[in-house]
Amino acid sequence: MTAIVIAGGRVVDQNGDRPADVLVDDGVVKAVGDKLRMPGADTIDASGCVVAPGFVDLHTHLREPGHEEAETIETGSRAAALGGYTAVVAMPNTDPAADSRAVVDFVRAAGERAGLCDVRPSGCITVGRAGERLAPFGELVEAGVRIFTDDGAGVQDPQLMRRAMEYSTGLDMVLAQHCEVSALTRGAVMHEGRCCSELGVPGWPALAEELMVHRDIELARLTGARIHVLHLSTAGSVELVRRAKADGLPVTAEATPHHLSLTDEQLRSFDATYKVNPPLRTMADIEALVAGLADGTIDAIATDHAPHPADHKERPLDEAPPGMVGLETALGVCLPILSDAGMSLVDIVAALSWKPAAIARLDEEHGRALEPGAPANLVVFDPAAEWEVVPARLASRSHNTPFAGRPLRGRVRHTLLHGVATVDTGTATR
Structure with missing residues (x-):
């Protein structure tokens, strides 16, 4: 499992709202702080984005x-x-x-x-x-x-x-x-x-x-x-x-x-x-x-x-x-x-x-504050991104959305499940 540094983002969790990098390795959060680096780690540029549980x-x-x-x-x-x-x-x-x-x-x-x-x-x-x-x-x-x-x-x-x-x-x-x-x-x-x-x-x-x-x-x-x-x-x-x-x-x-x-x-x-x-x-x-x-x-x-x-x-x-x-x-x-x-x-x-x-009694694994040792179940989203729904492009097998053509604001860029990217740059990885 490759380590990941989520760099330049704004961490939002139970501890508040602050600028910080997040280091993820072996399925858990290893560190949260400034200018985090790890040899061989992949980097996610989270500039302008929120990093959250x-x-x-x-x-x-x-x-x-x-x-x-x-x-x-x-x-x-x-x-x-x-x-x-x-x-x-x-x-x-x-x-x-x-x-x-x-x-x-x-x-x-x-x-x-x-x-x-x-x-x-x-x-x-x-x-x-x-x-x-x-x-x-x-x-x-x-x-x-x-x-x-x-x-x-x-x-x-x-x-x-x-x-x-x-x-x-x-x-x-x-x-x-x-x-x-x-x-x-x-x-x-x-x-x-x-x-x-x-x-x-x-x-x-x-x-x-x-x-x-x-x-x-x-x-x-x-x-x-x-x-x-x-x-x-x-x-x-x-x-x-x-x-x-x-x-x-x-x-x-x-x-x-x-x-x-x-x-x-x-x-x-x-x-x-x-x-x-x-x-x-x-x-x-x-x-x-x-x-x-x-x-x-x-x-x-x-x-x-x-x-x-x-x-x-x-x-x-x-x-x-x-x-x-x-x-x-x-x-x-x-x-x-x-x-x-x-x-x-x-x-x-x-x-x-x-x-x-x-x-839901899932708070041991999900929704945890971004602290060392917490499971790396994370989302990175751009709160300023504006977009419109195209029903045919939805991943769901059905497309019965009431929001087709409506302007929305806030879009997910990355999702990590146990430290593995399931969404990378707005696209599902599998």
Whole structure:
């Protein structure tokens, strides 16, 4: 393994923001300081760039097994590396679902074979994500699973969710909830509001999310369970999480780049590229999400990377599946929005890196401060680089991005996984 000197960059991590070189050798950070050199080492010129702990995505749909026409673990891992991610949590709504050790082991092994990022499988809360009986938590925790979710379908039965929380308190795990009361969203295709009414299409009310956020916060209060709220999308949900944290409850939350940047007005085009679950909301909701990230109410930025083949997204709006790809564009979407809102680079990188790493229990290997002995899972990005998305050039097998042709700012130049470059000068190495 060749040593690497990352020279002339700006190191951003838990220790702050400062100019420094970083020496990487044998898979770990060896030194951080001025004018570092090592005979025989490769040099990465990081002038004008940020050097930071690799990003960690709490919410990635890799589709394999069962839906390889949309994405594979290899193609999704490549997209992740290009986006600066050194670890992703793979969602369990595969076919078969990740409710058994066999599926979890398959996903992890496929990620290791790809070798582009650390793929950590999540597990289902209920068998088959059917919401009827609990998955075998103990078996899955023994297999290394730490996050459990029925993502795509919230657990509708409050008694079953209470039981899940009670069991979880004796295990090193977190329950991540897709908050949607399905009785309020049947047939919905977009946010319930003025735009929905003017278009004459069924709406997805904010209340459908907020009721379940409230329910699970109160169940966490009762049981002491750790819960994580997936893809917050409404101002009301942000306030519920804010109050829960003020009460000292073990609640964390995430927001997606698309919910931070796009509104329901995009659906006036009837373009299903903009159809997502939960739906795009209003500008007032975006402002609340940005404020929630700025004040720490929302812990993490998570992509909810959800690839779909073109022919699926070309269906009529009421028939097309929800979801957008987002691994390669997350930084470029979020950096200008959050910078303009007054967030520092340290706080932005925290939401992309070490905060999600801690939630996923990956913080021994990922999101570590750049100090001697830390695993060399790093990203180098140019915060000033402006670029536009060309869907056909995305590494993901699917190209259903809502950001095609939109100007983005902030681009990954290099990603290192255990000291080995998976992305070099903006190009995947394998």
